[in-house]
Amino acid sequence: MPERNVLRLAAGSAAAGLALAATAAGLAGPWDGGQRTAERLRASAPAATGGAHHGAGPGSGHGPAATRPGTVPAPAPSAPAVLAPLAAPHGAGTAPPALAGILDPLLRAPGLGTAPAATVVDVATGRRLYDRGGAAPMVPASTVKIATAAAALSALGPDHRLTTTVVATPDSRVVTLVGGGDPTLDARRLRDLAVGTAKALRARKAPAAPALTYDTSLYQGPVRHPIGVNDNLAPVTALMTDAARLDGSTSGPAPRAQDPAGRTARLFADLLAEQGVRVQGPPAPGRAPRTAKPVATTRSAPLPALVERTLTASDNDLAEALARATARATRHPASFDGAARAVRAQLHRLDVPTEGTALADGSGLDRRNRLSARLLTTLLTRAADPARPALRPVLTGLPVGGFTGTLEGRYAAGSPGAGLVRAKTGTLTGVNALAGTAVTGDGRLLAFAFLAARTPSPYEAQPALDALATALTTAAPAPVAPVTPTPSPRP
Numbered sequence: 001m002p003e004r005n006v007l008r009l010a011a012g013s014a015a016a017g018l019a020l021a022a023t024a025a026g027l028a029g030p031w032d033g034g035q036r037t038a039e040r041l042r043a044s045a046p047a048a049t050g051g052a053h054h055g056a057g058p059g060s061g062h063g064p065a066a067t068r069p070g071t072v073p074a075p076a077p078s079a080p081a082v083l084a085p086l087a088a089p090h091g092a093g094t095a096p097p098a099l100a101g102i103l104d105p106l107l108r109a110p111g112l113g114t115a116p117a118a119t120v121v122d123v124a125t126g127r128r129l130y131d132r133g134g135a136a137p138m139v140p141a142s143t144v145k146i147a148t149a150a151a152a153l154s155a156l157g158p159d160h161r162l163t164t165t166v167v168a169t170p171d172s173r174v175v176t177l178v179g180g181g182d183p184t185l186d187a188r189r190l191r192d193l194a195v196g197t198a199k200a201l202r203a204r205k206a207p208a209a210p211a212l213t214y215d216t217s218l219y220q221g222p223v224r225h226p227i228g229v230n231d232n233l234a235p236v237t238a239l240m241t242d243a244a245r246l247d248g249s250t251s252g253p254a255p256r257a258q259d260p261a262g263r264t265a266r267l268f269a270d271l272l273a274e275q276g277v278r279v280q281g282p283p284a285p286g287r288a289p290r291t292a293k294p295v296a297t298t299r300s301a302p303l304p305a306l307v308e309r310t311l312t313a314s315d316n317d318l319a320e321a322l323a324r325a326t327a328r329a330t331r332h333p334a335s336f337d338g339a340a341r342a343v344r345a346q347l348h349r350l351d352v353p354t355e356g357t358a359l360a361d362g363s364g365l366d367r368r369n370r371l372s373a374r375l376l377t378t379l380l381t382r383a384a385d386p387a388r389p390a391l392r393p394v395l396t397g398l399p400v401g402g403f404t405g406t407l408e409g410r411y412a413a414g415s416p417g418a419g420l421v422r423a424k425t426g427t428l429t430g431v432n433a434l435a436g437t438a439v440t441g442d443g444r445l446l447a448f449a450f451l452a453a454r455t456p457s458p459y460e461a462q463p464a465l466d467a468l469a470t471a472l473t474t475a476a477p478a479p480v481a482p483v484t485p486t487p488s489p490r491p
Contacts, residue, residue: 111460137356141426179239221335308397323362
């Protein structure tokens, strides 16, 4: 039933937008359960019939030009509502379903191991609605990318881009391709860089055959992740093309070049040759000379787009790049250790609960990582804060259940969670996690984090996690006092 799922996606997006707007409105005026009273009343009021004239009149073209001057287009019939108006909060005398009664049985699913952690927060109010072992540090797997993304946005700002540069010495005898830590650099942009370089060298009347070197000194420390050679991550170097993928894929596991920088430099030499610039011998590694000046650059998409790609596709290469960019921006070494320290420092600045937090990478592939469910839900709530608009891509980048990214194949047609759950997945052997947002039956936006250790298999754990998130979309919890947390043993 794809049509129903599309409607649910539209409903979920609209409800999430309304919920975020309610949060902003609440901060701007009188409170009424997270919304300004006037805003709530208007949202709840029946909408007037009307719309734009979408068709073309007889003998006329499409769009505004098809309307005769001096006439008013007839309104199109209003479409049936796909989302009920954002409901008023439960009254003080009502008794909404208790989340404990809904979630407790689901958390006992065998697929979630013996001690899963769970936290649920009302985004509009910041009230914790449910907490079971929420303070326990757990292996987060790829949900750590939420922390990496928030740290990068906080440290770098929305206008930041990753820049790959070509520099040349004053006599143009040495040309250096300088890595900017951009795993999204692709063959098209590398070709454009070669075209720009060749043009600049011709303008300089450069020697016929300059030497070509490549500089990866932006990063420090080991290039190999502690997991070793793995299709989930290329060697972490400041210079690569297409994330060193060898099979033409754009996401997911793939065979990788083991010398991404050298491969990129050789491709760049070939592209220069196509532009009439032949270099001396094969490219060699080396730092750019201090006297060298830029002759061409290429820049990545802005940081918000990079964050969204990182979260939607669970892009490990980009996550590590963002962690190291955060390190450089905060004067930490651009290494695994330096990036981990930088991200943790940014989390502290964002005032999230970091007790027990341990970070070893930016992607979540390292099992030494530890985060709590409370930390993740606090970050998601921070990302919805009207006072922190730079963090919004943390929410907009989350995969949509049944539609995008790592949730495209989950929440099948007819699932109540399809289109209403947006969440970052996390999967390692014996570890499964899900953290994101869900729109409830009465239009509330909830942030949740479910972390499970010692799981028997992803085929059992993932449906159990999806059932938890789906349960939130069918519940209508009122913002009640936080429940007493139940401790969960550290895995």
